[in-house]
């Protein structure tokens with residue numbers, strides 16, 4: 335039996351482009367993945383304007399990737415960060431983003 339997929343094959347691609355256009359652009363152009371699903375494209379950073387130096391993020395990081403002491407503003411060591419997202423949910427000042 336012959337089934338001609340030629341006409342309809344691109345449909346799923348066209349549909350996802352239509353409904354997930356922003357996500358496509360984010361991945362293809364900005365090389366970013368907000369959902370943290372594509373680890374290679376995720377980069378978690380601390381907004382230095384918003385950070386209050388409370389250290390909560392550092393306390394919860396499983397791989398000690400967050401640097402800084404006492405009341406200093408914290409920074410993420412990108413080489414150590416495994417992009418688990420734990421710090422994102424622990425910052426009371428919403429200073430961490432990706």
Ligand code: SF4
Pocket residue numbers: 380384385386387388389390391392407408424425426427428429430
């Ligand atoms: S939890 Fe937020 S405010 Fe506190 S040190 Fe970390 S990034 Fe800064």
Ligand code: SF4
Pocket residue numbers: 378394395396397398399400410414415416417418419420421422
């Ligand atoms: S994303 Fe995870 S590994 Fe990276 S700095 Fe935050 S808590 Fe640490």
